[in-house]
Amino acid sequence: MAVSMERFVLPGESLDAEYLPSHPTLPLKLGPGLRHIPPNTITPTVAGQLCSDKRKNAVWVEFNGGRYIPTVGDLVIATINRPSPEFYYASLSDYAPQATLPNLSFEGASRKTRPQLQPGALVYARVSLANKHMDPELECVSSSTGKSDGLGPLNGGMLFTISLGMARRLMLPRPAEQGRVVVLDEFGAAGVSFEIAVGRNGKLWVDSTSLKTTLAIGKAIQETDLKGLNPEEQKKLARKSMKDF
């Protein structure tokens, strides 16, 4: 992994070329939180950690906070609001516009055999369409393979709210030094079995055999998020909460 996190940037500051990756052939890719002002000024629009990937020649700002803005390809946990003849209306977060989830966008769904979701049900879905002035659209099936890939209704368990940054951290495959959350590994290593789904919209769904375990895992992540615990502290936290059950 050629990801590097070099410095903390503030909105509006000018970025020196030395911080930007330079690749001989690939064009420079700007990720979230950066803006290109022609001819060749690049400034951050948010405060956060400037990250760059030399191999892909990409650069972006890692930041924590703000509202969730749907982006195509994001995995999210949505709450069904109400059904309609063709869609389910679902909400992703407070303030966000309602998303639509076509009735047939489930694995193996047809007119006759589609899942019946009650208002309030949770689904793990992928954002398939996100335009500025349109309601986002979700899918629970891969349009190319027709497989669910683990998407679909989430039964039981509990939903926790986490920060957007935490949601991203949980989903990125990174070593512990670069912000990987180790608290879950710690639980796993202790033989606790649980299921987890992370939504980029700042939602975390946890299910396990007992209520207490579910709560402990959810709260451990929330606490790691809130207090910004380092790996050592995370391990301690996990061990402590495991004592309770």
Place this chain on the structure above:
Amino acid sequence: MPLDTSSYSLALLRLDGRRWNELRRLTAQISTQASADGSSYLEMGNTKVICTVSGPSEQKAAGSDRGERDKAGVRVEISVAGFSGVERKRRGRNDKRINEMATTISSAFQTNLFTNLFPHSTITLSLHLLSSDGSVLAALLNASTLALIDAGIPMKDYICACTAGSTSSYSSNDESADPLLDLNAQEELELPFLTVATLGGSDSVSVLVMETKVQVGRLEGMLAVGVDGCKQVREVLDEVVRERGSRILEGTKL
């Protein structure tokens, strides 16, 4: 002018000639208005209330869908007639005290009615206070119960309400204070009191509102008197419904 509270001893009568645990004249009629789905007229002493129910009917517009689509919403509108009090007074629609009563009534019936039987519909209660002489919230609740029964909307049980007071004002800490049932406007002005509504004949309290200061020790007695008063109210309301029902049944037999 403070009341002479010494005259309130259990053995004695109140200013209007009632005993301490006596309700005022409580009368009611149901099906008073042909155009409404349900209606009632109720008098508790000189407090007079009319209630009409319309619905359950299709929810108006999409603007009102506040998540609760799997059950009926209960909307309550209270209008206080300008001539209801001693002095003529017009109350705006934004009067917070009235809105609080409306919220209370709505919330009490939202749990008592089987609203889940009528998804995405609205039950509208329209209450008119024609004359007020104490126990207003109680009268409104009782009238609502009757009108909802008249409208044939399923409910767990009657919600019956009355007020209960205590002869000692909050400042005096005397132990000889006695509870009083069903206060009129004058008594409400002078004495600490609470409004209590229970579910049917049980001790389950659906609404309990107290707005005057009272020693915590007084409360138990007041509450006990109030809860018992609600049971008496239930008997009366039940009689009204049965009377009306019998009359309908008689009429059907030809």
Place this chain on the structure above:
Amino acid sequence: MAPSSTQQILLSPAELSYIHTSLSLSPPIRPDARTASQFRPLVAETDILPSTNGSARICFADGTEAIVGIKAEVEKSRPIYQQNVEELDLSAGAADDEDEDDEVGNGVKGLNEWVELSVEIPGFRDDDSMPVFLSAMLSEALLADGDFTKRLWINRRFHWKLYLDILLLSQPLSYPLPLLSLTTHLALLSTRLPKLKSELDEDPLFDDDWDASEFLYPRAVGKARTRPPVTLLVMAVQENIIFDPSKEELAVAEVVLAVSIGEMSPPSGGGSMEVDSGKGERDLRLLAIRTIDPPSRLTHSGVPNTLNTATGGSAAGTSEQNSSQRESVVEEGVWQPPRGGAKRKLIAAMISKVLERGGVAEEVLDGLDAVELG
């Protein structure tokens, strides 16, 4: 023109056509078979609220219900300077008759601002057009003769301030004006004011005994009676004049009038609209007329079979053709909303039907008189 209906009622073209044709027959056949001048039975009671000076409740047969409570409070009069009187009068009110100023001689004088009238209709805000129009029409009739406010005069320094609170208790199914007017009439009839014990311009002192109180409208037998005004709704379909229209009938009306009538004591000034200078009989006077926009204008017209594709006809190609064809085809049994205004002769006939000796107004007033008071 006053707004028509409080609720747009939805009737199918076939229903409208049926009712309209029935009402156009001579004599008309009303949906409930009443005669043209017959009223539906109503339930009335007065003096129902002890905390008011006067009150009444009326239920109409269609289930609409109204209650009126009247409260009087003693108020200090604003000092009036004679030269200002006319100006004040104008600013205060609607249709005040200036001629009456001659009577100021004995010092008895009323101001329109001594009466406050409010109309409350469920589902409407206070400043919506419907309640505002209704209260304007009701107070217009009440204050029209300038005689009413004189009853509120106590002495030169004090007067009664009269609050009329008119509540519609039911949903406004049909046009509520007649209901509200009749209820107000009864409430005014039952209104009593405490007997004055003080004299002249002292601070007023009243008799505590409610039994000694005096009616706002004294009911001495034999003397010339004065009664509060009533406002009736009259509608016409072709030549037929129909009273107490139901909401379905209103939906096909071609002309709708709200006619306010008052009964006078022998007048001192000149009432121009006086119809009959009776001797001991009711002396009725026309106080106000308002045309009401008939809701029938807002209905959709029916489609005749010949233009209906669903019934084997052929629809017109364009919308213009369509409307012109509809205009030209006049078929029996197809509803056409009425257009244009009313003939003067018809309006005159409607008014005289109300006011004539033995006419509807007399019967209504007789009926209302018979309601047991107090």
Place this chain on the structure above:
Amino acid sequence: MPRETAPSLNEKLFFQKALEENLRIDGRAFDQFRALELEFGDEYGVADVRLGKTRIHTHISAQVTAPLPEKPFDGLFTLTTELSPMASPAFEVSRPTPTELLLSRLLEKTIRRSQALDTESLCLLAGQKVWAVRADVHVLSHDGNLVDAASIAVIAALQHFRRPDVSVEGESVVVFGLEEREPVPLSMLHFPLCVTFSFYDLGGGAGEEEGEMRVLIDATSSEEMLRDGGCTVGMNRHGEVCQIAKLGGVPVDAVVLLNCIAVAGQKVREISDFVKGRLESDRKKRDKGGWMEELRAENDRVS
């Protein structure tokens, strides 16, 4: 239009199961308040209360006005509440929600109607000049239990507030600036606080046999959204109940309610002590070097 996401079915079920096992989502005991923090501003009469993620800012101000004609000997005391969309997506500007209505009504009943502030002491010249004290309650962040937090904020701010000193000679009133004379505290008759209980009916259907009733204190916003009923008790540390508001919701046995009132009394004493402690330490902080004592002594000599 921003809207709040209603709790999902999963959350409802999980929460209910947790209650059955006597667990709360955030691990508190049923009758435990969240961490309470109280800070005072540099100015007098500014209090900032945090109860978990709920945060309320209160500002007291006073000015001289004419009294109401029907109460010439009483000063004025008004309470205003503001719930801005900043606090929660459920709030909208200029559209009062039931939450806002109840917050302002309950504060009104608990603090104003119970005469916590001695309005007679605010009278300067009968019928002409009185102090008008105004408490502005701003909800900065809403995570449940606004009423309790707001009552703490208002009561603390009222005790912290100092109004300018005045002197009355005949018909003339002189208001001294803060630097001219040491401002004086308001005269308070008692210190009522609110404790809100949330009821959860685990039986599902109510009726006579509802055996499974859970009562929580200091509910978070999501706990409030799932509750079947609530009851707010306003009382002071002397055991005087100022108001009770169980405004509908699930029926609760009378004995349970009486129990709640007893618990409320205990909580009010605890919170009162906490507020007192914070006021004391704030006073010490301001009183660096004891110059305030000195000033007071000087005043004594003058008078």
Place this chain on the structure above:
Amino acid sequence: MAITILAPAPAIIPYQAESSPDDSDDGGVDLQGDVSMRPAKRARHSREIITPGEIITDDAQWMRGHGTYVAASSSEIIATVAGTVQKTNKLLSVRPLRARYTPEIGDLVVGRIIEVQSKRWRVDVGAPVLANLPLSAINLPGGILRRRTETDELQIRTFFSEGDLLVAEVQALYQDGSASLHTRSLKYGKLRNGVFMSVSGVGGGGGVVRARRQVWTIDTAHGGGKVDVILGVNGYIWISKHVEVTGGEAAITRIEESVSSTVYSSQNDAIERETRREMARIGGVIQLLVTEGLRVDEDMVMKGYEAAVEVDNLNTGESNAYLSVEKGQEVLKLLRGI
């Protein structure tokens, strides 16, 4: 007299203070806090009427039906509405004295179109929520078996438009209690040539009840000819001039064609004034039955109508179809006499 003014019905039962609260059964205050309630006692109180909260039975063999509920952790069946108990096999339900119409499959209803959507109509049938009439559930003109086309969707208003009345059958019920209607029979369709009246919201044996026949023809007196009466189970009633189906019983296909040519018409046929008067009389009779809380079905309407004609004949002077209060009483007397 043009106007009849009645006094309100005195229906107030004054509350009687119990003379000695301490020895009465339910009165009295237990200041000791021992305020347990004895619900079982009230259950015995019952006459014929059951009121909400009343325990109907604690026998576990019964199943709960409409108008009842079973409290958690008990087998007691408790009433939720005021009305009469109905036992169907092992099903126990309470029929309310008065309630909004609840649709049931197979009901014949009269409804009014409230809203037109792209592929369906929303119909007011007096139920808590509007009913649906899908475009696919009506007979299209030009043959019953014709396929639905896009043109039909575009011309949806030519079949039914806002305000139109129709008679239909409840075909299905959705989960939320709303009904789906159909008019796929020659009996059903748009209504014309008559008047509408609504007597909904009556129950407890009064008002329109589900009966053997909801639609029949009256051969009226006074030369009124034949009049059709449609009693919608939902309390909406249509009274119209009877239109003979042309062609008799010849070829079924012919009937279909001729019917379909007028089934969506909103044009009335010519109707005699005598017919109109008798229709008004029938309306008056139904209204009378409803205000008296009587059953409205074919039998009662026929009897009532005959009585009304008789009363009218007894009156000297011109025949008047209007049922005044006095005449209504006479009709009732006749009815009760039978």
